[in-house]
Amino acid sequence: MMRxxxxxxxxxxxxxxxxxxxxxxxxxxWTKVIVDDARVVQANEMLSHVDHELIKRKSASFDVCFxxxxxxxxxxxxxxxxxxxxxxxxxxxxxxxxWICLYLGISLCTNLFPQIEDxxxxxxxxxxxxxxxxxxxxxxxxxxxxxxxAKIESLGxxxxxxxxFSFAVPTILGLFIPTLYNLMK
Amino acid sequence: MSDKKKLDGNTPENENYRxxxxxxxxxxxxxxxxxxxxxxxxxxxxxxxxxxxxxDPKTVSLDEKxxxxxxxxxxxxxxxxxxxxTKKNPDSIFCEECEAILEKYPYDWKGLVSxxxxxxxxxxxxxxxxxxxxxxxxxxxxxxxxxENKLYSAVSNYDMAEDxxxxxxxENYKKLYAKQIVAxxxxxxxxxxxNAFSYFGNSDFLLFMLKDVSExxxxxxxxxxxxxxxxxxxxxxxxxxxxxxxxxLDSLSGKRIYESNGYYLDETNVEFTPSxxxxxxxxxxxxLNIYKYAAAQSNGKDESVTIEYLEKALGYTEYVDRVWTxxxxxxxxxxEQYDKAEALLKNIKNSNDEGIDDNLILSMIYRYRDKxxxxxxxxxxxxxxGLSRLEDGYDLVAQIGYTLSMQKTLNLIMLGKYTDAxxxxxxxxxxxxxxxxxxxxxxxxxLAILALATKNTExxxxxxxxxxDSGEYGIPFSQDVTDYKAGKITLEEIVMSGxxxxx
Numbered sequence: 001m002m003r004x005x006x007x008x009x010x011x012x013x014x015x016x017x018x019x020x021x022x023x024x025x026x027x028x029x030w031t032k033v034i035v036d037d038a039r040v041v042q043a044n045e046m047l048s049h050v051d052h053e054l055i056k057r058k059s060a061s062f063d064v065c066f067x068x069x070x071x072x073x074x075x076x077x078x079x080x081x082x083x084x085x086x087x088x089x090x091x092x093x094x095x096x097x098x099w100i101c102l103y104l105g106i107s108l109c110t111n112l113f114p115q116i117e118d119x120x121x122x123x124x125x126x127x128x129x130x131x132x133x134x135x136x137x138x139x140x141x142x143x144x145x146x147x148x149x150a151k152i153e154s155l156g157x158x159x160x161x162x163x164x165f166s167f168a169v170p171t172i173l174g175l176f177i178p179t180l181y182n183l184m185k
Numbered sequence: 186m187s188d189k190k191k192l193d194g195n196t197p198e199n200e201n202y203r204x205x206x207x208x209x210x211x212x213x214x215x216x217x218x219x220x221x222x223x224x225x226x227x228x229x230x231x232x233x234x235x236x237x238x239x240x241d242p243k244t245v246s247l248d249e250k251x252x253x254x255x256x257x258x259x260x261x262x263x264x265x266x267x268x269x270x271t272k273k274n275p276d277s278i279f280c281e282e283c284e285a286i287l288e289k290y291p292y293d294w295k296g297l298v299s300x301x302x303x304x305x306x307x308x309x310x311x312x313x314x315x316x317x318x319x320x321x322x323x324x325x326x327x328x329x330x331x332x333e334n335k336l337y338s339a340v341s342n343y344d345m346a347e348d349x350x351x352x353x354x355x356e357n358y359k360k361l362y363a364k365q366i367v368a369x370x371x372x373x374x375x376x377x378x379x380n381a382f383s384y385f386g387n388s389d390f391l392l393f394m395l396k397d398v399s400e401x402x403x404x405x406x407x408x409x410x411x412x413x414x415x416x417x418x419x420x421x422x423x424x425x426x427x428x429x430x431x432x433x434l435d436s437l438s439g440k441r442i443y444e445s446n447g448y449y450l451d452e453t454n455v456e457f458t459p460s461x462x463x464x465x466x467x468x469x470x471x472x473l474n475i476y477k478y479a480a481a482q483s484n485g486k487d488e489s490v491t492i493e494y495l496e497k498a499l500g501y502t503e504y505v506d507r508v509w510t511x512x513x514x515x516x517x518x519x520x521e522q523y524d525k526a527e528a529l530l531k532n533i534k535n536s537n538d539e540g541i542d543d544n545l546i547l548s549m550i551y552r553y554r555d556k557x558x559x560x561x562x563x564x565x566x567x568x569x570x571g572l573s574r575l576e577d578g579y580d581l582v583a584q585i586g587y588t589l590s591m592q593k594t595l596n597l598i599m600l601g602k603y604t605d606a607x608x609x610x611x612x613x614x615x616x617x618x619x620x621x622x623x624x625x626x627x628x629x630x631x632l633a634i635l636a637l638a639t640k641n642t643e644x645x646x647x648x649x650x651x652x653x654d655s656g657e658y659g660i661p662f663s664q665d666v667t668d669y670k671a672g673k674i675t676l677e678e679i680v681m682s683g684x685x686x687x688x
Binding site: 089 | 291310325326
């Protein structure tokens with residue numbers, strides 16, 4: 001049941017899923033992780049992910065989780081900047097570009113998190129040894145975010161959270177845009 | 186466990202199992218020996234013939250060769266055969282060949298197309314947001330002001346947000362106009378409210394996000410329906426027919442009004458039978474009482490009567506409460522009910538944090554009750570300074586500052602500072618001219634009285650000449666001016682009469 005919901009959500013937010021897979025592939029190439037299957041559209045759990053080898057290096061396992069997360073979040077936020085403010089805040093309901101931006105923004109923000117296997121690999125690489133504590137401390141918050149995110153993404157709940165996030169975008173922008181604008185005036 | 190038990194017996198079934206297992210063992214042994222033979226025939230398997238990169242073939246031992254072959258920690262992570270490191274990056278975990286292949290691992294075309302499309306949309310979106318940034322900034326500042334109950338600043342910011350939008354695109358910004366309506370209505374800026382309403386159609390109010398606007402529309406429609414119908418009913422009466430007017434207004438209480446194609450009718454119109462398609466209202470009690478108050482005022486009724494009507498008018502409509510609470514407080518001061526007036530100060534202040542009505546009432550209390558004229562002047566000055574400190578966009582001192590200027594003038598007279606009072610009265614007239622495009626007779630008369638008090642005959646003659654030049658439209662000086670000129674009345678009496686307390 002949850003697998004079906006997950007796949008439906010992924011197809012509903014296909015642009016974001018494709019982009020997440022693309023950035024995951026990009027990060028694999030960047031960190032020289034061997035990719036076994038780079039097809040981005042598949043009707044299974046691998047939709048929005050690429051199939052890659054096990055990662056033994058710390059930096060690579062972090063990058064493969066973080067880079068797609070960061071890019072999808074950044075691009076999603078930038079898209080929502082126009083989409084959410086125009087539709088929700090200005091009330092311009094007849095603006096086509098704004099609706100496209102809103103959909104793409106929500107779709108990107110729905111597909112932020114890595115696969116749970118990748119998160120487990122990150123945990124294995126960073127926390128299963130007696131290495132220096134500093135890297136553990138730095139990575140711990142990311143691990144927590146990725147772990148929770150991957151879990152809720154596997155249930156398809158990220159669609160709801162990204163819609164809620166889109167409503168919050170005008171408020172978030174309101175915290176600094178007026179100040180910046182007044183400084184630039 | 187059960188399978189083992191089965192095989193222990195000598196049943197025909199178990200015999201078959203044993204035969205199958207024996208057959209599998211035979212096949213495995215055959216295949217293994219075949220593979221070993223093939224491997225022994227192959228040169229690659231000859232350890233002595235193997236050349237291992239990074240090792241000297243003359244000195245390398247068999248063990249070292251074997252270790253090199255299976256040493257995955259030092260060999261390429263991809264192929265496992267060649268040693269790690271490339272010319273470009275000696276520390277690479279891949280060999281030269283594998284790294285070259287991995288670097289060229291193709292992207293799925295769908296990913297590339299998506300990136301291009303999304304980036305294109307993103308660029309357009311960001312440019313559009315950049316264009317709308319001033320509108321967004323002013324609207325957000327307005328929201329903040331509205332939250333802090335700083336209504337004049339909110340109105341000003343929403344007005345500036347509108348100025349940042351090209352005229353032909355304005356009607357799309359529904360939420361901006363919704364906010365203008367809310368802020369303008371609370372700040373009693375009906376020009377802004379009327380302008381903002383022109384951008385909405387009736388169907389827009391069905392949107393749940395415009396609930397606030399819809400409620401204001403309902404309240405304004407009710408007020409408009411009530412006032413229109415009251416005026417229709419009172420048309421036949423002369424203003425002096427006080428009892429008849431009151432009786433007529435009393436008879437309207439609780440009656441229904443119907444709106445059909447912009448016209449209003451009520452239950453008293455016998456020929457009209459509502460079909461159900463008409464919009465219905467019930468007479469707004471607050472406006473019925475305000476008309477009674479106006480009738481009582483016009484007929485010189487006792488202040489207790491006028492106050493009673495005002496008290497009854499409050500508590501029904503938000504707009505009436507905001508506007509008429511100050512009038513009621515002023516009426517309390519007129520009847521020396523200072524405690525009641527003070528009690529209303531909190532409500533007045535709460536209706537607009539930037540409003541000056543509380544300064545106005547407080548300065549009147551200080552003048553009439555405490556005779557503390559200097560404190561009253563300070564309150565007026567503070568109020569005027571507060572208005573001038575507001576965010577740019579509106580010159581609020583000019584817009585609404587004349588009421589406080591007049592209070593300041595009256596208190597300066599009580600302090601005996603006639604020259605300062607004259608200057609303040611002049612300022613009051615200037616503000617009034619800017620705001621109302623005319624100077625009302627009270628302000629002009631006060632200026633004339635102060636011209637006489639400061640022996641500025643030139644200024645007095647000029648004012649008199651203006652009245653004469655206006656011919657039949659010129660309103661003559663009041664009795665106060667002529668009495669003061671004749672020495673029949675003192676300045677103190679004029680100030681404490683309450684006739685010059687502008688609201």
